[in-house]
Structure formats: structure tokens, C-alpha cells
Amino acid sequence: AQRVTQPEKLLSVFKGAPVELKCNYSYSGSPELFWYVQYSRQRLQLLLRHISRESIKGFTADLNKGETSFHLKKPFAQEEDSAMYYCALSEDSNYQLIWGAGTKLIIKP
Amino acid sequence: GAGVSQTPSNKVTEKGKYVELRCDPISGHTALYWYRQSLGQGPEFLIYFQGTGAADDSGLPNDRFFAVRPEGSVSTLKIQRTERGDSAVYLCASSELGTGGPNYNEQFFGPGTRLTVL
Numbered sequence: 001a002q003r004v005t006q007p008e009k010l011l012s013v014f015k016g017a018p019v020e021l022k023c024n025y026s027y028s029g030s031p032e033l034f035w036y037v038q039y040s041r042q043r044l045q046l047l048l049r050h051i052s053r054e055s056i057k058g059f060t061a062d063l064n065k066g067e068t069s070f071h072l073k074k075p076f077a078q079e080e081d082s083a084m085y086y087c088a089l090s091e092d093s094n095y096q097l098i099w100g101a102g103t104k105l106i107i108k109p
Numbered sequence: 110g111a112g113v114s115q116t117p118s119n120k121v122t123e124k125g126k127y128v129e130l131r132c133d134p135i136s137g138h139t140a141l142y143w144y145r146q147s148l149g150q151g152p153e154f155l156i157y158f159q160g161t162g163a164a165d166d167s168g169l170p171n172d173r174f175f176a177v178r179p180e181g182s183v184s185t186l187k188i189q190r191t192e193r194g195d196s197a198v199y200l201c202a203s204s205e206l207g208t209g210g211p212n213y214n215e216q217f218f219g220p221g222t223r224l225t226v227l
Contacts, residue, residue, distance in 0.1 A: 004151070043112075044152075044200070044218040086151050095140070096165065097216065099151030 003027075004089050006100035013077050014108050021072040021103050023061075023087030032090040033063055033070040034097070039083045047072075047085070057081070082107045111135070113219035115201050121225045122191055130186040130222045134203030141184050142216060143176055144200040152200055158184060191226045198223050 005024045013019055025031060035047040048056045050063040050070060061072045070087060087100040114133040122128050134141050139160055144152035154168040158178045166176070173191075178184040188195055202216040 009149075043220050044202075046215050088151070096142070096154040096157055096168070097144075097152070098154070101149065101151050 004087050004098055004100040006085075006087055006103050008103045009101070010104045010106070012106040012108060015079055016076050019072075019074045019077045019081065019105065019107075021085050021087075021105065023070045023072065023100060025068050025070065025087075025089050027068075027089060027091065029091060033061070034088045034090070035059070035061055035070075035072050036086045036088060037083050038086070044086070077107045079107045079109060081105060113201055113203050113217050115199075115219040115222050117222060118220065119223045119225075121227065123227050124191060124193060126191050126226075128188050128191055128224065130188075130199050130224070132184045132186070132201030132203075132219060134182065134184070134201070135217055136182075138203035138205055138217070139181070140204045140206060140214070140216075141178060142202040142204075143184070143186050144202065146198045146200055146221070148197075155186070155199075188224075191224075193226050196224055196226045 003026045007022050033050045036044050037047045038044045048054055048061060059072055059074045061070050063070050082105055084102050084104050086102045088097040090097055113135055116131045120128055141158040143155040145155055146152045156166045156169055156176050157164050161178055161181045173189045176184060176186045198221040200221045201219040204214040204216045206214045
């Protein structure tokens with residue numbers, strides 16, 4: 001069965017420091033990987049997807065099929081980045097999302 | 110335009126009661142999804158509608174759970190004989206098309222309904 005693992009429930013870094021939120025997946029096919037973010041008192045929203053290869057709000061994520069990882073990175077964290085971050089997977093011919101448990105990111109001033 | 114809306118925002122009920130949770134998707138979105146999120150977990154897929162029909166209900170945990178979307182817009186998630194384990198945030202999302210893979214369309218989420226079963 002496919003799984004998405006986010007090993008860190010909580011990650012706390014200082015403003016201006018680099019951030020890496022880890023995501024590993026297990027799936028034998030060609031998945032579509034996503035990062036969703038939920039800011040305080042707001043709804044879940046898409047941050048980025050691997051297929052678009054975009055950088056959103058300074059965040060990037062590279063799909064590493066060899067390591068089955070899709071880590072989210074930002075070189076210089078900002079206080080407004082504090083939020084819950086979820087990694088999610090969609091099978092190559094499916095539409096439902098399979099989610100990790102989420103990582104709470106806290107950026108300290 | 111308005112995003113996905115869900116009502117009520119909070120629902121407290123007693124064990125054994127029946128509840129209905131409503132979702133209003135973004136106008137024109139043909140795909141609608143229900144997820145359940147328990148404390149400390151990511152969302153868990155329940156059911157997916159393409160238009161009026163349930164294209165995939167494999168995530169519904171048991172036959173106490175049922176969802177409808179009679180006119181291809183508003184959807185209602187219905188839970189019979191609620192149990193304490195049903196307590197969670199129920200999320201609804203909609204997208205323009207419900208296809209995965211490279212043609213995946215972004216799912217837009219509602220604020221959720223927090224269900225508490227006492």
C-alpha cells in the first residue's frame with residue numbers, strides 16, 4: 001500500500017535559517033507529489049506540486065525517485081512561514097490524495 | 110468568487126445520533142471530495158464525486174457513512190448512529206476535473222466541519 005511519511009511532527013528554526021521539511025513515500029508507480037500548507041485559522045491550500053517545478057514563496061521541492069523523497073526546502077525562513085505543512089501523493093491514474101501526518105513549522109524571531 | 114464553504118463549522122452530538130454535514134463547492138467544479146482528519150493526522154480520503162455520481166467511495170469506513178450530491182453541486186455527508194470514534198474534522202474539497210497524474214487539477218478545500226461525538 002502506498003504511504004506518505006513525514007518524520008518530524010514539529011520543526012523549529014530561527015528566522016533567516018534554512019528550512020527542510022522531509023517527506024518520504026512508498027509507491028511502486030509514478031506518483032504525483034504535492035505540498036499543502038495550512039496557516040493558522042486558514043484552510044488547506046496547495047503550496048506546490050512536483051510536476052510544475054515552481055518555486056512558491058521561496059519554497060522548492062525536488063522529487064527524488066531513487067530515495068523516494070520529496071523534501072520541501074527554503075534557504076531563508078521567514079516568520080510568516082510558520083504553519084502546518086502536509087505532503088501528499090496522488091497515484092498516476094487516480095485522484096484521491098494520500099496524506100502524510102503533517103509537520104508543524106515554527107519560525108522563531 | 111467564493112471558495113468552498115462547509116456548514117456547520119462545529120457540530121456536537123451524542124453517541125447514536127444522526128448528523129448531516131454540508132459542502133458547497135466552488136461554482137462550476139465538477140469534482141468533489143470528502144476527507145476526514147483526526148487529531149494529529151493528515152486528511153484521510155472518504156469519497157469522491159464526479160458530477161452527481163460517487164466515482165469512488167472506497168474510503169468510507171463503514172455503512173454508517175453515506176454521501177450524496179443530487180444535483181452535481183452541493184454535497185451532504187451523512188453519518189448514522191454516530192460513535193465517539195467519528196469525532197474529527199471533516200473536510201470537503203472541489204476541483205475542476207477529478208483526474209490524477211499530470212492532468213491533476215488543484216483541489217480547493219473548505220474550512221472543515223469539526224464533529225464532536227460525546
